[in-house]
Amino acid sequence: MPLISTIAGAASAAKFAGFTPIEATGGTITSDGTFNYHRFNFTGGNQTFSVQTAGDLPEVEFYAWGAGGGGGGSGRSRPGGAGGAVIARNIPVNDGTSFTVSVGGGGGGATGGCIAGSGRGGGGTGPNGAAGGRGWNPGRSGCSSPGGGGGAGTLLYNGGTLLAAAGGGGGGGGAENGGNAGNGGGGGQNGFNGTGSGGLAGGRSGTNGQNGGTAGGDQSGGGGGGGGFRGGNRGNLANRDSVGAGGGGGGTHYARFGGSTFNGNATTPGNSGDPLRNNAGNAGGVRSGGGSGTAVIRYRLEA
Secondary structure, three states: OOOEEOOOOOOEOOOEOOEOOOEEEOOEEEEOOOEEEEEEEOOOOOEEEEEEEOOOOOEEEEEEEOOOOOOOOOEOOOOOOOOOEEEEEEEEOOOOOEEEEEOOOOOOOOOOOOEOOOOOOOOOOOEOEOOOOOOOEOOOOOOEOOOOOOOOOEEEEEOOEEEEEEOOOOOOOOEOOOOOOOOOOOOOOOOOOOOOOOOOOOOOOOOOOOOOOEOOOOOOOOOOOOOOOOOOOOOOOOOOOOOOOOOOOOOOOEEOOOEEEEOOOOOOOOOOOOHHHOOOOOOOOOOOOOOOOEEEEEEEOOO
């Protein structure tokens, strides 16, 4: 059903046959007559959803996609992984409730060409945690390829309490010609093996994806981990020259009050067919950055 646009950031409420809906501000508000939708795109900073009146049905749904990971550099490098998704339901609100929405930025693509000791993709920005990890730099001798950066997760907080998370994709592994690198894992998915092994999805104790360092000798660099409820581990090096590294693992997902989670994969974001996605969370190709995440808060306008 087509959405009817309203003023961005304006309060939105109306009474239908005695039913009082939620009145709230934040993001860009649209309506289809049955639901209001508050969209939050990546800005690099935290954003706020504020409830003035909780109404007769005081709960919202949170649809979110993590960002895609960036691709590795030249030669036989591989793309990053696509972001995962979450639909978090039954999130309670009250008069005066204020949520923080942290939309993840895409992981950076690695530099192409004959590289030594530099050129890795930067990790995606996580305004309130769940940042993507940096890719590995290649070794300082010879001619190798860096890894891509992990995508950041998209999060919803009430104060310091995490309510929902959609994991970002891992960065793609680097490889020079003749090598074999691994794709970054999608959000919620392990990184793919090259000659070096892929990183573990959600292998971190915190929300940020794991950073790569600088490889030794003539080694190519692995991908950074994606951010999420638990950040992904970086892709592993092959421990010998002239081969390829593994892709970073994706970040994982979370829904405190229940809902559905969807892993991304090497090419396609989780819950990719949902029209609310708006092309968010796409994986970055070789030498290209991943797409940013997005988030939508939805609530009913009628009983």
